[in-house]
Amino acid sequence: MAIDDLFNNTVTQPKVWIERISLFESINLPPFREIFFKPGLNIIWAEETDDAGKNGTYQFGHGVGKTSLCRLMRYCLGEKFYAPRRLKDQVVAAYPKGYVAAKVWINGETWAVAKPLGTHKKSYFAKGGDISTLFAIEQKHSKEEYHNVLHRGVFGSDDYLTLPAGGQRITWEHLLSWCARDQEAHLDDFSVWRSLRSESDSPVLNRPKKDPVEMVRICLGYVELDELKLQKACRCLEREKDALEKKVEQTGQQPRFFHSEYVARVKRQLTVTKNIPVFNIQRSSPPTDLVGLAEAKIEKDQLDIEREKEVLTELDQQRVVATSKVSRISERLEQLEAIVDFNKDQNSGIEKELKKKQQLKARLKNLPDRDCDLGNIPLNKCEYALKYRERLTLDTKQQIGECEEDYHDRLKLIDEHSKRVVSVKQEQREAQKEYFKINSRFHEQDSKVRELESTLKNLESDLSELKRYDEVVNGRADNDDFVTAKKELKQKQKSLKKKQDQLKLAKQQQVGKAGVLNSYLNALADTVYSGLQGRVVLDDIARPFQLLGPGGEAFHALEVILGDLSAALFATHQPIIHPGFIIHDSPREADMGDNLYRGYFRMLIKMGKAMQKKSCYPIQYIVATTTMPLDGEGEEEFIRHRLHATSEDGLLFKRHLHEVGEGLFSESSSKGESP
Incomplete structure (x- = not known):
């Protein structure tokens, strides 16, 4: 050209x-x-x-x-x-x-x-x-x-x-x-x-x-834009294919690895140290394979758990009775303490009233040294005043006697109920002690049941996984994860090949x-x-x-230009x-x-x-x-x-x-x- x-x-x-x-x-x-x-x-x-x-x-x-x-x-x-x-x-x-x-x-x-x-x-x-x-x-x-x-x-x-x-x-x-x-x-x-x-x-x-x-x-x-999209799609599919290849490799190796892992875990739970078969198709009694021993252990543990749960239920009923007893005693104690407090409050009032009466009695005994306002004679010689003092003194003396009698009656009542409070408190302490004892036994039993259930659950789970992997390892079942991963990989490889072919065609164009x-x-x-x-x-x-x-460095600049x-x-x-x-x-x-350089400028001209x-x-x-x-x-x-x-x-x-x-x-x- x-x-x-x-x-x-x-x-x-x-x-x-x-x-x-x-x-x-x-x-x-x-x-x-x-x-x-x-x-x-x-x-x-x-x-x-x-x-x-x-x-x-x-x-x-x-x-x-x-x-x-x-x-x-x-x-x-x-x-x-x-x-x-x-x-x-x-x-x-x-x-x-x-x-x-x-x-x-x-x-x-x-x-x-x-x-x-x-x-x-x-x-x-x-x-x-x-x-x-x-x-x-x-x-x-x-x-x-x-x-x-x-x-x-x-x-x-x-x-x-x-x-x-x-x-x-x-x-x-x-x-x-x-x-x-x-x-x-x-x-x-x-x-x-x-x-x-x-x-x-x-x-x-x-x-x-x-x-x-x-x-x-x-x-x-x-x-082209289509080629850019194809390049991006190919890179994405290649990453997904690589991830699936790793998954296939891992899922292919997983059964034997996990089979060994679950054999070890079940043996630890059964405290089995010697090598025994994992699974015998022909079952024997007593069992001689690991699966049989585990199933027997599960059956025994289930019975043990049922017995322990019965004990737990009985303790729970005892705890209910003890709680009710403590509650009744506490109610009686509250009533007695309320009676004592009421009588103490009443006696406090009586003491105040008695003090007032005694002060009045003292005042009546010693009349003031002054004349009566009405008779213009000294009070201690006034007939009317003396008669009034006598009558009032008698009333006060009577009232004082009644107050003292009421006060002493209440003191006896307070003393009697206070003794009953002490007795009921002792009864309450014994009832609470009995409740705490029953409650402690209940929680210990509950923990024991939970531990047994957890141990049983772990053994059941491990045994289930052991059976699954044993079937795969010994050819009695397919490795579903491996089969699924291989299908996914095959489909992804097919999709990638299709996109790569499309990209190759786009580049050829x-x-x-x-x-x-x-x-x-x-x-x-x-x-x-x-x-x-x-x-x-x-x-x-x-x-x-x-x-x-023929060239060298001289061609670098000319190539760029x-x-x-x-x-x-x-x-x-x-x-x-x-x-x-x-x-x-x-x-x-x-x-x-x-x-x-000269040729370059001649080309430009x-x-x-x-x-x-x-x-x-x-x-x-x-x-x-x-x-x-x-x-x-x-x-x-x-x-x-x-x-x-x-x-x-x-x-x-x-x-x-x-x-x-x-x-x-x-x-x-x-x-x-x-x-």
């Missing part, structure tokens, strides 16, 4: 591509830098020059902003950060109110996007808008709306694809990481898209070694797609270097796109998931060698001209480089922007962003990297 044939019967423009990038010092000022792009091939050249620059140093293409430009494009396509913190702090210091804006095409519709470089937090998104009017448009859209449009534009719907292992969702941000790799990743490994040094905070896949290639397979249609993708890789590889062959092996997580020929390009071109002919947008930041001559010839631009390919290996071979028309360090105007941000005291080249620049 010739490279021109890659663009037959294909879409006319990418699903996603960038037309313009603009840098603003402030939204109130016109842009200080604008870079225009086209669908098709776009080269960003950070020129090297032999001219002496500032302070007499030679200026190279490093540190002028080509990687920053690539990061800004990713930033406008939804990435969270546009630079590592160290460089971002320098940009913020230079442009505290700065913005980057982009005109983005998504499925034939334009979006104007502006995001802050400095301290501002507000971003601007407008469908159908233009950068020149973006900041003044009242009707704007949200970041979520913009990201949803990107997702729908590439994935074809709001639905998410998921990775088979773990069920992780594939998002637009994952796809952007693949299509616009970190410069720090050096194109060394197809599966490595982001470097921690870039501080992009892009979402990562759960299994970094396996999931990137698995995601590519899914996006390129090598794994992908062979046609593999052939097409392989032809794209071969066309690109042969254009880079005549005779160089490509082979697509998407089951190989280390090298899914392989180049065959041509793999990305083949996938993008393949997507233009198939209804699969790819934006048609690729950024390769600084593919290095050192990684490919002079001939391959041929690819760009082929798209021009057919007026068909299904992809946008942006490559940023410090070395242009071609001279006068048609590369000029594809160079969209030149960056250089001979003056500040040649720098992306039109000023040096290095920290005070830092040289012209940053630490990253000294390693051949651009900030």
Whole structure:
């Protein structure tokens, strides 16, 4: 296949591509830098020059902003950060109110996007808008709306694809990481898209070694949704089959193991130490086999339990009688104590009344030494007063006698009933003692019966299990658990085989797609270097796109580059998931060698001209480089922007962003990297 044939019967423009990038010092000022792009091939050249620059140093293409430009494009396509913190702090210091804006095409519709470089937090998104009017448009859209449009534009719907292992969702941000790799990743490994040094905070896949290639397979249609479901079903069935195989093995070994276990348990309960047969078909009396001895023991224990239960019943009846006796005595005691308490209360009242009478008697005996109020004579000589005293004295004396008599009668009654209380209390103590004795015997007997019943129950259970396993071990019965487990395993193996056959058929149906993708890789590889062959092996997580020929390390970077390009071109002919947008930041001559690097750029120029010839631009390919290996071979028309360090105007941000005291080249620049 010739490279021109890659663009037959294909879409006319990418699903996603960038037309313009603009840098603003402030939204109130016109842009200080604008870079225009086209669908098709776009080269960003950070020129090297032999001219002496500032302070007499030679200026190279490093540190002028080509990687920053690539990061800004990713930033406008939804990435969270546009630079590592160290460089971002320098940009913020230079442009505290700065913005980057982009005109983005998504499925034939334009979006104007502006995001802050400095301290501002507000971003601007407008469908159908233009950068020149973006900041003044009242009707704007949200970041979520913009990201949803990107997702729908590439994935074809709001639905998410998921990775088979773990069920992780594939998002637009994952796809952007693949299509616009970190410069720090050096194109060394197809599966490595982001470097921690870039501080992009892009979402990562759960299994970094396996999931990137698995995601590519899914996006390129090598794994259809039905195939994903079949893979998941096969994994589930394999786990269930493994569990059933263990169950079959265990249930097959269980009868002999448990047979020995229950023989030992029954012998312990029967205190049998010698070896005797477990079961004799011909029964004898007395029995000589373990089962017969156990059955005899069970029969004897059942009789013993019945006798002990009769004793327990009798004790329970005695306990009822003793309880009733204690209750009757307690009632009599309460009555006697109540009589004693009543008489004591009455005597207390009599004592108080008697005291009052005696005090009155004393007062009557000694009349006051004063005159009578009526007769005007002394009281002790008043006839009327003396007669009244005599009469009152007689009444008081009589009342005192009656009180004393009543008091002494009650004392006798109290003494009599108190003695009866003492006697009844003694009777109560003896009755309670008798009850406690009977109750203790009852509980001892109850415990004895419970222990006998528990021992009998254990023996009956163990004997039942021993009989069951003895029948299985000696072939008199089937191992039901084993038979059931084998049936379940056979059915599960059948289900698994059916799903595996369906999965195999689904994978075979992908062979046609593999052939097409392989032809794209071969066309690109042969254009880079005549005779160089490509082979697509998407089951190989280390090298899914392989180049065959003399090489070594030089082929690693080229395999990654041509793999990305083949996938993008393949997507233009198939209804699969790819934006048609690729950024390769600084593919290095050192990684490919002079001939391959020059062949790579010649292939790019041929690819760009082929798209021009057919007026068909299904992809946008942006490559940023410090070395242009071609001279006068048609590369000029594809160079969209030149960056250089001979003056500040040649720098992306039109000023040096290095920290005070830092040289012209940053630490990253000294390693051949651009900030």
